Amino acid sequence: MSALLEISGYRLAFDGFEGRAHVLDGIDLTVAEGETVGIVGETGCGKSVLARSVARLVDMPPGCVPGGGIRFAGQDVFAMDQRGLARLRGHGVAMIFQDPMTYLNPVFSIGSQMVDVIRAHDRAEGKPKRARAAARDAAAELLDAVRLPDPGRLLDRYPHELSGGMRQRVLIAMALTGTPRLLVADEPTTALDVTIQAQVLRLIAELVAARRLTLMLISHDLGVIGALCRRVVVMYAGTIVEDGAADVLFAAPRHPYTRGLLAAVPDLARPAHRARPIPGHIPNLLQPPPGCRFHPRCELAVGRCVAEKPPLRQVDGRLVACHRAEEAAA
Numbered sequence: 001m002s003a004l005l006e007i008s009g010y011r012l013a014f015d016g017f018e019g020r021a022h023v024l025d026g027i028d029l030t031v032a033e034g035e036t037v038g039i040v041g042e043t044g045c046g047k048s049v050l051a052r053s054v055a056r057l058v059d060m061p062p063g064c065v066p067g068g069g070i071r072f073a074g075q076d077v078f079a080m081d082q083r084g085l086a087r088l089r090g091h092g093v094a095m096i097f098q099d100p101m102t103y104l105n106p107v108f109s110i111g112s113q114m115v116d117v118i119r120a121h122d123r124a125e126g127k128p129k130r131a132r133a134a135a136r137d138a139a140a141e142l143l144d145a146v147r148l149p150d151p152g153r154l155l156d157r158y159p160h161e162l163s164g165g166m167r168q169r170v171l172i173a174m175a176l177t178g179t180p181r182l183l184v185a186d187e188p189t190t191a192l193d194v195t196i197q198a199q200v201l202r203l204i205a206e207l208v209a210a211r212r213l214t215l216m217l218i219s220h221d222l223g224v225i226g227a228l229c230r231r232v233v234v235m236y237a238g239t240i241v242e243d244g245a246a247d248v249l250f251a252a253p254r255h256p257y258t259r260g261l262l263a264a265v266p267d268l269a270r271p272a273h274r275a276r277p278i279p280g281h282i283p284n285l286l287q288p289p290p291g292c293r294f295h296p297r298c299e300l301a302v303g304r305c306v307a308e309k310p311p312l313r314q315v316d317g318r319l320v321a322c323h324r325a326e327e328a329a330a
């Protein structure tokens, strides 16, 4: 398998009112074509910023300081010009987000928005732009592919006339327009109720398999990740702390933070077995803790954890960034 996505030493800081926030601190992540990778971590740990960086969708205001690099299919995404970026977003990376309503324009019908997207993709690909009628047929086909009933009629409806689950399907259909290789789904089902969530997750799984997509799924729900991803990447305060096969990580986590995350999941089968929250809070990224960013909350922390940032290293068949990973296992 060849690497589709290579993120190396990627850093991102935002200069703001109160100073510089070190939001991502040296991310190393290589994803091979066809992999399904889940990214988990507490709120604010940098999952969305990382995901958006892959398609260069993160706002890069003057005060934003990136470092390291991101390559997609061998190409440096930070060196791309506008045309290269249009191609990357059309045919390389497609994204779906948590709140579908934000990404649909309330004043245009579903059909007119899809037709515009389809024709924009034609332009980005350098193909002759399809006529509106042909693009509309293609839109109906895509709606059918995401199992929306009666696509012909749906095209004439407006976003507010659709349920949340239907809107998310429309956005998934739009994401498939340019035949992407990598699908980045950032909390795609968080806004949906559990039954609709299950349907949308199944749809994503089916599309990933049928179209041989590489999947990067961001969620703070370990159950969602476990259902769709074979590999799990755990983030904490802008760093990757553990990265490995989902069954290995879930069965025997080695980073104290991953252990904490798993212990914090309520067990419905054993209600008496209370979920244990991780004590403390995520750190202020204006002044992140030195060494391991997790050390203030870690029961195993020793002097070295304060002094030295632990590198990601191989332990028991996965990567883990912890000086005390061996002790954590004991």
Ligand SMILES: Nc1ncnc2c1ncn2[C@@H]1O[C@H](COP(=O)(O)OP(=O)(O)OP(=O)(O)O)[C@@H](O)[C@H]1O
Residues within 6 Å of the ligand: 014, 016, 021, 023, 041, 042, 043, 044, 045, 046, 047, 048, 049, 050, 059, 220, 285
């Ligand atoms: N454009 C921006 N300017 C300044 N800071 C930003 C910007 N975008 C994100 N941040 C900061 O980056 C950090 C990471 O944000 P991010 O949205 O990636 O978190 P997350 O892990 O996706 O959280 P959640 O689970 O809540 O979605 C946060 O501290 C956030 O305030």
Ligand SMILES: [Mg+2]
Residues within 6 Å of the ligand: 047, 048, 049, 186
């Ligand atoms: Mg997010």
